[in-house]
Amino acid sequence: MSQLPIFLWVEKNQSVRYASLLHNSPVECLQNLPLWNLQCGVECSPFPVCIFVGEKRFRFDPREDHIVLYHEQGAPSVFVGTVGRLHYYNFEDSTNFTVLIETNRALSKCKKQENAKNYLTLLEKYEDRLLVCGTNACSPTCWNLVDRKVERGISAQGLAPFAPDQNGLVLIDGKEIYSTIPKHQYNGRTLRFRRIRGSAVLFTSVTVMNNPKFVKAAIIKQEEAYNDKIYYFFREENPDWPKNAAAPRNVSRVAQLCKGDKGGTGSLSAAKWTTFLKATLLCVDSDTDRHFNQLQDVFIVESAKWSETRIYGLFLNEWEYSAVCVYSVGDINKVFQTSPLKDYHKKLPPVRPGQCLEGEQRTPQETFTVADSYPEVARRVKQEDILYHSKHRYQQIGVHRALAADGGTYSILYLATDRGTVHKVAVLPTGANNVLEIQPFLSPAAIRTMTLDSERKQLFVASGSEVVQLPMAMCGAYEHSCESCILARDPDCGWINGKCTSVYDHDQHGKGTLLQALTHNPVTNICSSPSHSTAKGDDSQHCENMPVAPGARYYLNCSIKSHHATYTWLHDNQAVAHCGSGHRHCIHFIESMTDELYGTYSCVSQEDWFNQTLVAECLTKPSKVRMQLKEPRNTMAKDRATQTYLSLWPGLLHMAAVILLTH
Template sequence: MGLNSHPAYLFALWTSQLFLLTAGYWRVNPRIITAPQGERRFPLAKHESLITLYHEENTSSLFVGAEGKLYYFDFETSVNYTEDFPEQESGICTKPEDKKNYLTFIGKYKDTRLICGTNACQPTCWNWEAREFGATPPLRPQAGRAKSLVDARGLVPFVPDQNSLVLADGEDVYSTISMHWNNGKIPRFRRVRGAAELYTSDTVMQNPRFVKAAVIQQDERYDDKIYYFFREDNPDKSPEAPLNVSRVAQLCKGDKGGTGSLSASKWTTFLKATLVCVDPDTKGNFDWLQDVFIVPSDKGWRKTRVYGLFSNCWGYSAVCVYTIDDIDTVFRTSKLKGYTGEMPQIRPGQCSQGNHRTPLETFKIADSHPEVDERVQPAAPRNRPLFHSKNRYQKIGVHRIQAGDGHTYNVLYLVTDKGYIHKMVETSDGVRNILAIQPFQHPAPILAMTLDHTRAKLYVSSAREVVEVPMDMCEVYNSSCNSCVLAKDPYCGWGDKKCVSLKDNRSALQNMTLNSTQEICLGVEPPPGDSLRGFQKVTVALFSRYFLHCPIESRVATYVWHHNHSKIGTCNPTHQPCIHFIENMTHDNYGNYTCVSEEGGFTQILVQEWLVKEPERPQLLIQRSQAAVISHSFWLGFLQMVALALLFQ
């Protein structure tokens, strides 16, 4: 039986993979990290099934809404407290689980911070008075101070609902939440605060599931648009058609309603288009929109990028990127699906200046033919998914960062269903997956995530804890200059003999291209191939079993084991771990062992162990001395060694 198929080897392989997956931060490509660095965390008082995060940009504080409780955490000062928001029994709820107060909306409205909850099926908002962060004791929420918003219908659902979407924009609030307990079974997109209330017609969407909404300011104020993203039942019922289709809808922010009595309170500028996310090589269609993240551009609203996270029936994921310019062009120029008549002077979807309402004829055409014929394709030059993966991603965040070369890179943070965050860098050559983060002390699903773009922090919550994760975890690449530069992490560079954040050292060495990095680090550290570490002396008993572990630092590198300068084996980096197993330690097995990786012309020695015989009369003092110098790879595999020994008995 070969080593690769031996049960003990397979068990060691499995346990080593398990160790790596539960050891903290690890890097998919090119590095695996086994020690979390830089994160700060706060525990929650109990297991929370529903989490709402509210974070103000460029602050260190975070509000967390949960069942009957508001948490406040300051990650800089460590000030934290909780405030209870108990439900007020109304007798309306029919299900026991609904007779609670789930805080589902925390935000600012007219310079007032509101805490809003379901409150046992009678949605209610409390005014949280402004105060200096960190003050003690905390001020109590003042129920009734904001009398105009005590009734929170439209801001909070009557019961916890995953199909709820609320967008606050100045004095206007937009919502997909039903306004009445026994009415409004058909989901609508509404304007519930600010200007006159408007709502979408009941026929323009089919069982929609809302994902994201945003206001995009355009060249003229009257032309400002609301875009919202959703998925709905596919009207095409043919056997080969997918059950769901992903959409983007547009509304004019200044919509005043229609001129007729039936259209006076309706959005009259609604149009929808299909979002295409198809891999042209495999014809694989990703039709299930999961999440959307919008990245503004300093080159104007037309260059604003929309990152759509999609999945398919197999659970695989893809990210497709669109521009607001492409979306706007489709709505302005495309024909209406199924409409063959002449267009009126005011085209469906066209924004009107001043206080003019939409003519009845225009509204009737748009209301009966709300879908445009042309579909929104991913942005050029790719016109294809940014990437697709077998991972099941659930959330996406994007952060723009200027690297040392002066170029700005978009860094994607993708949440997996296993509780990891994959950090990916978008370059002209594609997407490079550089780090996978396990933010919690124990693997757990991520219920919510938000970004602080100014401070470069991620805030994530599980059911048990909330964690602040720095985006510039440069210390994970600290082993050498080449290791740091090869990471191609736009936040990091080599300076002061360590891998540092560029916000602390803008002159640090960095290379974001795919070229070799040898010339960058030349003179900074020993030439490639030289020993980076001294040999670690390890005492191994004669006729015992032993194995050496080589850390996989890159999925594209080559790994070779040497014994006394002779090649004895290679490892496939796609199969972890890379180990050399000695089943029976003989005299010929003693000596020097090295594991060498080679990538892009750069060579480094990752493991150097000197295996020596156990003394004939070992003493306790000598054993302790030897134990102190046992290599990291030995301790990493200690559990597997015990398992191997038991299996071979």
């Protein structure tokens, strides 16, 4: 468990409800921070040191420029493949080891010297062993991990690229392996989807995809085994674009293959996938008619009933705004079964293109010819819902289905941004609510990979410097007040026994009722405490005396905690400044101190029915005795000292305020 300096930071113009904990920004006193799951001392210092409860990390030494991560659901450990190294770390007992899998540069077959390394690109369980595959200086090789050592494994042809390649996709199902990785180093740019191990080798035709960028592949099993499908998701260049300037240059697709495909009856189709069809994935905001055409990532939430399995797609548009759209496998399957083929106007053959056949039957040549020439269906797959859209550029998505205290099940999205943070978005009946922003790393870094463990309720995030395990329930972020906890509307958290508590901890150890309000606006007395006052301010809070010289400038600063609240600075209970949620701080600036400006200033936040005073300062005149203690002996010196006192200190305050507003 790591000891870390804690800082507060909120990005401008975002819809995140609560601030995150970052490690690179101006710090405030510990008591004023919305810290999540912390055990800290009470001393306020420029760099307070705290311990995160539940957060653990494993650091790489040296920094790694290439990362691939493997985590098995329910396990407390991870494997991380880098360049020439395989790392293992157990977050439960802190055991770890590193295995060197380096290459002999003298035997390199690489044209580019930078590729003459062993980039580990695949870590997966295969035949009850960890399969490790890498580029091995342009001679792809696979190993098995046995007793903390590696030994040569199966052939790496099609399993590892010849050089680092972000477009490779490998899918393992039992003894069968599917891949998009080229089998030969110089076989052109044509990419195919292959079955390379298990049943007979099959590959897609060169004409059915147009410069694809692969995203994800999955196997969906149906009631009848012969109807089991492989779905894979990709982007490709739009064939309609040159003819239609209004069409997008790239289009997102879902392709289907019958897992039991035996190939065709003709010589040209015997080794081909004969059940390939593809459809366009639509992700459209109906309110604005804004289209999101660039699929970035996919997360699949399986259901006991195959048709109810959900596909969560993360998309970008031309302005790099993001959206999350959800699809059902049942709808995708129906499109492939019932849609006509695009631009095909003749009668379909008796065996319909894309139809799965029982037993050892092969697809007739007539059916293959039609499907191979017209692989796209006319109907597009429409989203069930656009769950969430944002001006942030998200790169990866994870989805957890949380069982809340009210008995309902809610989707929680974990979205990795391009700035190294993770947004936690709760999908509620009232809409998607961005409840928290998380900075997982000790210093700002790009997120290389992210994975969820829904069994252990943990999130794993890796950068080039470290891999971090975080609890999904970070309830301490919502402060130690019932109102903040309830208003967060985080399905993972509820209020009981005087603190904001994880629903998972309460299920295991708790007694009593966990308070939540996820499906409606809570009544104002839900917390049964006097802090629901609807008054503008709370003067009972301790007021800190701050002497300010007449004529001096002064900044009053109040950190924004909840981005669903409004903030007001009051002077003797009269409003003098209002702040929305678009900034990190609510600042009231006094240009020149006069007699009528002295008095009590308080910063009050209001969210729904909950008001609270966050900061209170009493601005007073410095005592004459104190001013005379350091009175200069001559008038000229006195004038210089007074000028310095009145101008230098406010100047420093001005610089501090600029830093607070711009960082």
